[in-house]
Amino acid sequence: MSVTWTATQKQRLSELDADEALHDQVFADTAEREEHFKQLERKLAAKNKEELLALKNDSLRPLLCQLESRLVDRLTKEGFVQVVTPILLSRGMLNKMTITPEHPLVKQVFWVDKDKCLRPMLAPNLYHLLRDLRRLWGKPVRIFEVGPCFRKESQGAYHLNEFTMLNLVELGDLEGQQEERLRELANIAMDAAGIKNYRLEKDECHVYGNTIDVISGDLELGSGAYGPHKLDPPWGIVDPWVGIGFGLERLVVTVKGHKNIRRAGRSLSYLDGARLNI
Amino acid sequence: MSVTWTATQKQRLSELDADEALHDQVFADTAEREEHFKQLERKLAAKNKEELLALKNDSLRPLLCQLESRLVDRLTKEGFVQVVTPILLSRGMLNKMTITPEHPLVKQVFWVDKDKCLRPMLAPNLYHLLRDLRRLWGKPVRIFEVGPCFRKESQGAYHLNEFTMLNLVELGDLEGQQEERLRELANIAMDAAGIKNYRLEKDECHVYGNTIDVISGDLELGSGAYGPHKLDPPWGIVDPWVGIGFGLERLVVTVKGHKNIRRAGRSLSYLDGARLNI
Numbered sequence: 001m002s003v004t005w006t007a008t009q010k011q012r013l014s015e016l017d018a019d020e021a022l023h024d025q026v027f028a029d030t031a032e033r034e035e036h037f038k039q040l041e042r043k044l045a046a047k048n049k050e051e052l053l054a055l056k057n058d059s060l061r062p063l064l065c066q067l068e069s070r071l072v073d074r075l076t077k078e079g080f081v082q083v084v085t086p087i088l089l090s091r092g093m094l095n096k097m098t099i100t101p102e103h104p105l106v107k108q109v110f111w112v113d114k115d116k117c118l119r120p121m122l123a124p125n126l127y128h129l130l131r132d133l134r135r136l137w138g139k140p141v142r143i144f145e146v147g148p149c150f151r152k153e154s155q156g157a158y159h160l161n162e163f164t165m166l167n168l169v170e171l172g173d174l175e176g177q178q179e180e181r182l183r184e185l186a187n188i189a190m191d192a193a194g195i196k197n198y199r200l201e202k203d204e205c206h207v208y209g210n211t212i213d214v215i216s217g218d219l220e221l222g223s224g225a226y227g228p229h230k231l232d233p234p235w236g237i238v239d240p241w242v243g244i245g246f247g248l249e250r251l252v253v254t255v256k257g258h259k260n261i262r263r264a265g266r267s268l269s270y271l272d273g274a275r276l277n278i
Numbered sequence: 279m280s281v282t283w284t285a286t287q288k289q290r291l292s293e294l295d296a297d298e299a300l301h302d303q304v305f306a307d308t309a310e311r312e313e314h315f316k317q318l319e320r321k322l323a324a325k326n327k328e329e330l331l332a333l334k335n336d337s338l339r340p341l342l343c344q345l346e347s348r349l350v351d352r353l354t355k356e357g358f359v360q361v362v363t364p365i366l367l368s369r370g371m372l373n374k375m376t377i378t379p380e381h382p383l384v385k386q387v388f389w390v391d392k393d394k395c396l397r398p399m400l401a402p403n404l405y406h407l408l409r410d411l412r413r414l415w416g417k418p419v420r421i422f423e424v425g426p427c428f429r430k431e432s433q434g435a436y437h438l439n440e441f442t443m444l445n446l447v448e449l450g451d452l453e454g455q456q457e458e459r460l461r462e463l464a465n466i467a468m469d470a471a472g473i474k475n476y477r478l479e480k481d482e483c484h485v486y487g488n489t490i491d492v493i494s495g496d497l498e499l500g501s502g503a504y505g506p507h508k509l510d511p512p513w514g515i516v517d518p519w520v521g522i523g524f525g526l527e528r529l530v531v532t533v534k535g536h537k538n539i540r541r542a543g544r545s546l547s548y549l550d551g552a553r554l555n556i
Contacts, residue, residue, distance in 0.1 A: 049414060056415050060354040062362055069347070076338040084340055086544045087426055087440055088388075110366075112388050112396070128546050132554040136327060137334050148365055148426060162365055266364045268406050276410040 002026045003033050015275050016044035020259060051274040062272035063252050064164065064264060067193055068146055071166055071248075074192035080142040080168055085125035087148060091115045093124040096234050108151040110161075118150035122167035122245065127235040130171055139239060140172030146248070148266075158219055160249060160265045166222075169243035178226035179212065182242045186214050186224060189244065193251045195221070214246070216254045222246035280304045287315050293553050294322035298537060329552040340550035341530050342442065342542060345471055346424055349444055349526075352470035358420040358446055363403035365426060369393045371402040374512050386429040388439075396428035400445035400523065405513040408449055417517065418450030424526070426544075436497055438527060438543045444500075447521035456504035457490065460520045464492050464502060467522065471529045473499070492524070494532045500524035 004026055005013065013023060022040065027033035055062070061069075072082060094117065099105050110118040119125070122145050133141045146166040153159035166189075174181055183200055190198055198216040205211045205223060209230065214222040224244035227237065252264035256273055263273045270276060282304055283291065291301060300318065305311040333340070339347075350360060372395065377383050388396040397403070400423050411419045424444040431437035446467075452459055461478055468476055476494040483489045483501065487508065492500040502522035505515065530542035534551055541551045548554060 052411075052414050056359055060358070061350070061360045064362055065350075065360050069350075072339070072343075072347075080338070081334055082339045082343050083549060084342055084544050085546055088428075110390050112390055118390070118396075125546060129549070129554070133330075133549075136330055136554070136556070150366075266362050268363055268403060271361060271407070271411075276407070276414070278414070 002028060003030055005033065005037070009033075009037050012041060013044070014260065015269075016041065016048055016278070017259060017263065017273070017275070018044055045275075045278040048274040048278050052271060052276075055272045055274070059272075063255060064248055064272075067248055067251055067255075068164070068166075070192050070194075071189060072146065074188060075144050075168060078142070078188060080144045080170075083126070083129055083143050083145050084147070085122070085129065085145060087119055088112060088116045089119040089124065091117065093128070094120075097121075097124050097127075097231065105151075108153065110150050110152060120151045121149055122147070122165050123243070126167055126169050126243070127231075127237065130169065130241070131236040134171060134237075134239065140170055142168075142170045142172075144168035157260050158250065158253070160261055162266050164248035164265075165245055166248055167243060167245040169241055171237070171239050171241040174226075174240040174242060178240060178242050182212050182224040182226060182244065185242065185244055186212070186222065189222070189246060190214065193255065195251065195254055197254075214244070219250055219254065221250050221254060280306060281308055281311050283311065283315070287311075290319060291322070292538065293547075294319065294326055294556070295537060295541065295551075295553070296322055323553075323556040326552040326556050330549060330554075333550045333552070337550075341533060342526055342550075345526055345529055345533070346442070346444075348470050348472075349467060350424065352466060353422050353446060356420070356466060358422045358448075361404070361407055361421050361423050362425065363400070363407065363423055365397055366390060366394045367397040367402060369395065371406070372398075375399075375402050375405075375509065383429075386431065388428050388430060398429045399427055400425070400443050401521070404445055404447050404521070405509075405515065408447065408519070409514040412449060412515075412517065418448055420446075420448045420450075422446035435537065436528065436531070436539050438539055440544050442526035442543075443523055444526055445521060445523040447519055449515070449517050449519040452504075452518040452520060456518060456520050460490050460502040460504060460522065463520065463522055464490070464500065467500070467524060468492065471533065473529065473532055475532075492522070497528055497532065499528045499532060 010023060027036060105120060109120055112118060126145060129143060130141060144167060148162055149165040150162055153161055186200055195216060198214055198221060201213045201215050203211050203213045212224040213220050222244050226242040227240060249261050249264040253261050258264055258273060263270045288301055305314060383398060387398055390396060404421060404423060407421060408419060422445060426440055427443040428440055431439055464478055473494060476492055476499060479491045479493055481489050481491045490502040491498050500522050504520040505518060527539050527542040531539050536542055536551060541548045
């Protein structure tokens with residue numbers, strides 16, 4: 001009779017970022033399995049420890065932070081201005097994005113006190129700033145924010161309750177060129193992140209209508225939208241615009257080949273992709 | 279009969295960052311006041327607009343973001359490793375910091391769902407990581423995090439509900455040298471931030487006991503503590519350590535001379551210290 005890993009062993013292999021092929025190994029008996037597990041765990045733990053030592057001795061910053069810096073550097077070189085807006089969002093700002101009780105996203109919102117929530121996205125704050133900056137700067141307005149967003153997720157392999165969003169938006173004389181400019185900006189971001197293996201796909205999304213998604217393998221790294229758009233009028237936006245949002249942890253997963261996004265995000269169990277309880 | 283500014287006018291002058299001396303002006307009559315107000319508002323609005331144009335054309339990043347980058351650069355050069363930990367904190371982690379219902383800080387905590395809160399400080403997460411990293415790295419362990427923290431504040435001139443905390447900690451063979459090392463690290467951070475006008479003061483604090491505070495004028499920019507400390511045992515920490523936490527918006531206020539910290543923080547009304555509704 002052959003045996004497979006126990007649930008606990010599988011869990012541990014996953015924590016240590018074992019190749020998926022290793023999860024399905026079959027053994028002649030439990031003695032053989034235990035011996036294999038011991039060896040494999042030791043090897044994987046050593047690899048995780050090596051990565052943590054490389055962080056300490058060489059890189060000193062998690063890839064998540066490094067990617068943020070690289071994107072900030074590149075976007076400012078391209079003339080985009082960084083902004084920092086509130087993480088606590090009023091219910092009214094959500095409503096203005098039409099994220100009302102009927103909207104699928106509303107179930108994923110973390111509420112704080114009565115009328116505030118943790119922002120599930122950066123778009124409402126950027127919409128709000130766009131109007132003021134359009135008036136004060138004239139066209140074009142190029143801004144971006146990078147920072148924490150929050151969604152109650154089923155915690156699958158590619159979702160996090162806390163994640164880092166980068167959202168850039170350009171407003172200006174883009175009529176008829178929105179898709180082309182979106183593609184340019186997506187390519188700029190991917191270049192800054194050092195990701196070559198991606199494609200751009202047209203899709204349709206709940207909040208933004210027609211989108212151009214940035215995909216690597218099966219993973220959506222980012223999603224771009226453009227206007228004029230049905231959401232624009234309540235925000236006082238009349239000019240054409242393009243915008244893209246990226247999940248930074250997904251960029252990390254893509255660069256590092258992690259099997260689970262928890263490895264890449266804010267955590268007390270992982271640091272820069274390596275497991276800590278080893 | 280002489281008149282002073284109306285409440286609305288005072289509010290507007292404050293929004294536009296008028297010198298405090300201007301708030302107490304006295305006029306012969308309302309006609310004179312209105313004329314003065316018109317001129318003053320125009321001048322101040324122009325100054326705010328100039329600052330926003332300088333952001334767009336020159337600096338491209340709010341000082342808050344620039345200071346963060348400078349501190350990250352300097353701390354990694356000093357051998358500190360950046361970490362990124364969860365913003366949502368479990369009630370248990372707060373309790374482990376002895377922030378239980380009797381503690382003054384507990385009133386300032388934003389609760390999310392039933393058993394989570396927005397971290398009011400970085401210390402519990404850093405405590406948690408210290409033990410793992412001490413085991414994996416040996417001594418010294420030098421880490422820091424910079425990121426959002428949340429406290430319900432009375433919203434005075436120097437408090438924000440959402441603020442950016444930088445917390446660094448060094449654990450190692452520091453017995454007897456903790457105060458000296460704290461002073462060194464405080465000086466390093468102030469040097470990186472470009473702040474010369476500050477002093478270090480011993481004080482006592484609710485959570486951390488004896489502290490060394492970093493003060494500029496009347497404003498506490500940061501606070502340092504050290505161990506062995508009564509909070510250490512539940513976190514499994516036995517080695518000496520030193521740590522300092524800075525409020526980044528307070529560093530911005532100090533560098534720029536703002537009269538209100540709201541100007542420096544995450545906002546939809548201000549961007550990089552300048553008022554947007556002008």
